[in-house]
Amino acid sequence: MAIQQLEKHEHASRRTAPDITVSGIGKRYGATQVLKDVTLSVTPGEIHGIMGENGAGKSTLLKILGGAITADSGTMELDGHPVRIATPRDAISHGISLISQELALIPNLSVLENVFLGRWSNRGSLLSPNRDCDHFARLLEETGFELDPRATVGTLPIGQQQQVEILKALARGAKVLCMDEPTAVLNEAEKEKLLQVVKRLAGTGTTVLIVSHYLEEVLGLVDRVTILRDGQHIVTEDAGGHTPESLVRLMVGREVDFLIPDVPQVPSEAGTVIRVAGLTSAKVKDISLEVRRGEILGIAGLVGSGRSETLLAVFGADRTTGGHVEINGRRIRPCSIRDAIKAGIALIPESRKEQGLVMSRPVGENIALSTLPARSWAGFVRAHREWTEVKDVSKAVDLRGARPGQPIANLSGGNQQKALFAKWLLNPPAVLLVDEPTRGVDIAAKARIHGIIVELAAMGTAVIVVSSELEEVLGLSHRIHVMRHGRIVAEFDRSATRDEVMTSAFLK
Missing domain, CATH: 3.40.50.300 (P-loop containing nucleotide triphosphate hydrolases)
Structure with missing residues (x-):
């Protein structure tokens, strides 16, 4: 992407989330064109769903925004200024954090160590753990999470590990969270808690882009939806005007039977x-x-x-x-x-x-x-x-x-x-x-x-x-x-x- 980098913002968490505009984004893997001329705009504090079939390019688009991969073509702007995001560090410097399906945590470290990994507070040349503990407490209050900072991450259930990932992003000043299938491995109680946190964060100005295959869940959460099909942008519309059936028709370009197929009876003589x-x-x-x-x-x-x-x-x-x-x-x-x-x-x-x-x-x-x-x-x-x-x-x-x-x-x-x-x-x-x-x-x-x-x-x-x-x-x-x-x-x-x-x- 032919774009220049903006000045890095060390305290991105203290500013309003930026307007995000991507234009003409393309990405190819060998002979496979994953994204083709995708254009998207996201407003500050919005919960924006990105929907599509598997292979439509949803995760690829999130990874480009989060700096995990680079686009082959296209441009990105934050608040009307061109930026170049080529690495996760670039994304973090602009307040954008990617939370993938595979969590990036160190299991043998504590919750506190994971949250502030590489970003410990210090005074002069000395670490200042009390400042980090205070910051951790503020993050818990902001999200409503209940986590022991001393707990070893590898011993936590997956739902709490995901909470650690979110806290880590917020500790780095994230004002834009790109979440890829965040509820796929959670039980019902964990899902409900996470969705409430997403709503709470959006209410304080954080922008959330979310990829999910749970259609009812998405419609109950997001403000707008963007549909991708075969790597191309199909439509961006208010979520309130859609049903799961209407989303599927846009995603696949045809009617899809939602019902599980008829299950034949087991023959009485079956051994x-x-x-x-x-x-x-x-x-x-x-x-x-x-x-x-x-x-x-x-x-x-x-x-x-x-x-x-x-x-x-x-x-x-x-x-x-x-x-x-x-x-x-x-x-x-x-x-x-x-x-x-x-x-x-x-x-x-x-x-x-x-x-x-x-x-x-x-x-x-x-x-x-x-x-x-x-x-x-x-x-x-x-x-x-x-x-x-x-x-x-x-x-x-x-x-x-x-x-x-x-x-x-x-x-x-x-x-x-x-x-x-x-x-x-x-x-x-x-x-x-x-x-x-x-x-x-x-x-x-x-x-x-x-x-x-x-x-x-x-x-x-x-x-x-x-x-x-x-x-x-x-x-x-x-x-x-x-x-x-x-x-x-x-x-x-x-x-x-x-x-x-x-x-x-x-x-x-």
Whole structure:
């Protein structure tokens, strides 16, 4: 961007948030044009939603504003003055802070150390910790957060870690917060608290740009929405004139069915595929469950209730101290991922980047990795067969705009999630364990992923789904187990209400 840098403002928190104008912003990764001539204006103290399908360029635009990446073309102005933001330091100097989905905290340091990292107060050559403690107290009062400054960040739940990230931004003088999927990993109580803080900050003059796939949440929060589609600006309008349906039509350019597809009944003669008896690990106690051929079992509960740990124990990824798992009547070796995969168990993990994908490798390799032995002979891979099968399964999951040789790190979150499903569809599993199947994906990708789960069940796969979205569990499942403190505390059929399930999660 051909623009000059403004004078840095050390005390940006004491001034009004700037008018922001970006014009003609473009960004390309190889042959993929991520942003094309995007123009956007944001007014001081506004809560501005940036909406679009996965791959529309939302996160890329936020990263450009926050200095995490640089645009290939276009200009940026703050209060009518041209600026150049090429690094996060540049952004911070202008009062702009990016809060990404992956939090940038040091887990073994305290809350106070993280908040003031690199910006300790001093008098002469001596540190002045009392001034920082006073500043920390003022930040808590401003946000309403309740955090112990001495607590080690790595021991905090994710919701409080995100609060630390916000305090860190405010301590650096941020008057513009760029928040990318801030509620994706939060429970309902944490979400509500965060949204109230965002409103409070906007009321004091802070500008907030927010990317989120939770449409109702966005409409209840933002003043205006900007829609991106295929990297292009479609429209910027007042949020009050929109519904979730109208936003989706703008985002995808067509009508999208919001409903989870019809879930077929389990045949009465369907046999049990997976039986778990008394499974116990450090995080779960005496887990027993059965899932029949073509059945979808949902697991609900609060964050920390043991839902994810149950799937990891069944898959052999967490060490167990008791109990066993049977697939089609055959007991498999505990704590062995290799045996679980051989028996036909597949896992879509909670974190695609940390547990599910090799981010440094191409799309095709990631999809083919789990079934590599089926296409190799004497140590050699049948490359043509692999290439053909990868392309076929990519089409089946609607993996848009992705080439097998393209780095998977360059795909949007929704396409990465589809690639995870494609990885196991090359050889459909007997049992599919799915943890947070649609976290951080747009409404169209969510509809396709729901379709894949139902299609696999219709083919006879036994499916276990964990989700923090209770509507997703209720809509997809034939039966629902509710977990609390590492144990299954209740079971419901698909006629269960939200209130019944939540009451069991909290009180039973």
